[in-house]
Amino acid sequence: MNQTETQKRTALLPMIICCALFFILGYITWANGALIPFVRLAFNLQTDLQAFFVLSASYIAYFFLALPSSWILDKIGFKNGIVLSLFLIVAGALIILPAATQLNYILFLLAIFVQASGMALLQTAVNPYLSIIGPIDSAARRISIVGIFNKTAGIIVPFVLGSILLKDYDSISAKVKELKIGAEHDALLEELSNRLHGPYIGVGVGVAILALIVFFVKMPEVDVNKEEINIDETAKKKNSIFDFPHLFLGALAIFFCVAVEVMAGDIIGTYGRLLSLPPFFIKYGTAFTLGCMLIGYFIGIATIPRFISQQFALRICTVVGITFTVISVFTSGFTSYIFVALLGIANALLWPAIFPLGINGLGRFTKTGSGIMIMGIAGGAIWPLIYGYLKDSLGIDFQHAFLYAMLPAYFYLLYFAIKGHKVGLNLK
Template identity: 55%
Template sequence: MDATLQPAAKKSYVVPLVTICALFFIFGFITWANGTLIPFFKMSFSLSDAQAFLVATASYMAYFFLAIPSSWILKQTGFKNGIVLGLIILALGGLIFIPAAQSHSFGLFLTGIFVQGAALALLQTAVNPYLSIIGPMESAAKRISMAGICNKFAGMIVPFIMGALFLANAGEVEAKINAASGEEKVQLLNEVLGQVNMPYIVLAIIFTLFAIFIKFLNLPEVQPEDDVVDETGGVAVQRKSIFQFPHLFLGALCIFVYVAAEVMAGDIIGVYGKELGIKPDIAKYFTSLTLTGMLVGYIVGIITIPKYLSQQKALRICAILGIVFSVVAYATSGYTSVVFIALLGLANSLMWPAIFPLGISHLGKFIKIGSAIMIMGIAGGAVWPLIYAFLKDSVGLDFQLAYFVAVLPCYIYILYFAVSGHKVGLKGK
């Protein structure tokens, strides 16, 4: 066992689980709101695909830079105070949108998104290992799936809420902006960009109130073991360095390609639909289709793990589905192709719940730094949309071929990690 809760907390982890599920709803809302902001900023600032995808880059790259500092912060503050701090920073990141809208600054919007990403890095570094170890490690995927339902439910409702606020009559508004000039364009941008103010002020208030709630909530702290010991041939071998856990780094790379695949299926599906000639007012809802697939997968995971399926086997099945659905999406067109991109949500559903506990297993006192290294892998979501845009716009590949070339290697590596990568360096595993 890698870590334990304080004795009183062993009686029940219902309150921590419910609290963390609420946090996962927040993560989902903010993360998937960026999927709506991509076409919104593309419309408002007349951006190319590559420029608009910087929204995802700013958010996900924050995980790469802030995950390790987050581990240090959590060492100083503990899990609960780290969560409180993360929520406050998340609120501040959203408030940056107000001066960004007033100044018509896409760069300042990206700054606000990066700050929010930094807050999410701290929060994710705190809650993912916490969720894994508040109960038996072999059922961690079940608990993460429960939290994932909250996360993806938030993502499902975001396109309807944010889409209604930011993308109503998107085609008509975009035409007006492109046709306008001078003072007329400034006034139009004031109206369009000003739509972000009230939603993000409300979100900032909600996050602050939730931070206060958690501050006074009795959440047990995790007590990690001091050493990690392997029994090899009857001889105890202590591990004293995080670099003695190769399965952790293979897991971080697996998180990298998984998040890349998830962003391609969730955030990029709207752009993919538009490339197929589907109207923007319809394509803006495609993200909800992907997230519905993920929600179904989570429910399956809750029912089957670990009673019928191990975490490793569930991950293998999902990776194979990802490969199959990618091939079919490439081989078809129109709404059929979009449906199979959405079905990648089903394939992706149990990947994070399985990859994360497999990556941090047997880390003992290294649980916080190990979690941070795993969270760094979320940067895959920053890189892959740009790779897709490069393949499509600079290399000149057909958009479907570019998509296929971008996502297929992700699922192949995930299959490798599910089969053998998660066991590398673990004696007797």
């Protein structure tokens, strides 16, 4: 049996575990879509801007944890890093329980941040691990498979959490508004917030079981330093990560990439509510957007690089994103809502195209560069707040506020697709 066949055999169990890990990442990340309308009601928040801090607490963790995660993994290894990340997710799920009981929104946001810290460490660990556990020539196939699990989880979670957390949303919302502050009002909010207990106890137990499986199952440990055999000639002449301007332009592109993903995937429920659509579309909006992302993902698998390059795909996606955004703003009702969901198709290929362009040619600086790129995920923390500020504080119509938030992001991504990814690399 040759080495490749051996690798394929030894990679099977880790591959199954990686699929489970990416499912968890997708499930918890896209749970935010269902949480936004829920927390506004359960915690009696006055504006959408306050509810959008759920997204900020989640995505800002990537900014603070991406580079420290690389240091942690160097010290304890990939397998132990995965186990640690999973127990951080469990800790966050457990903190949510007293936050719900006490109706303490600050504690709830802290719980979301702790969970996201675990996910930041998990992202930093599992992505390179996934690439190395098998033959390098089949890495793209492995990434495609786990990506499908990730997006599928994102489609499922709005239906699971929506049916539990947002059950009878309209009638309860109306009753909360009618009741004066007092015992009956507080009892209704307490009953509503207690709906969080079941889902997050389930998440805690499920993730803890997976952590124990990872800990006790024999998984191949990898050394990424041994993988760096061929160092780019250009990178050999560089003395610092700051000698690669295209990397930082790429990190900013990831910032805007995640910003538009979150705007289309997590804000769509709020958008549907403001369009006065039926509760079904408020509860399950994230699933519609992620379903469109899944379609875009399969399009990318079929076309890149056989028919189009990563750079050209990025240009097409940004132009489509701009077009769909404009249509969503200058239409109304269900048509407007549909074009927000269709942004999932435009957004699906942004990350796969941006990330390799951003770390292109880094050589021995690739690991540090990857951490810097991951920091760009913080775009998901900032952009919803900007949208909420435009809408709630400046009084701009919610559709025009959406336009003002989305267009600058897409125009920067178009710049990166055309020119930004070549800065400092002497590429034509």
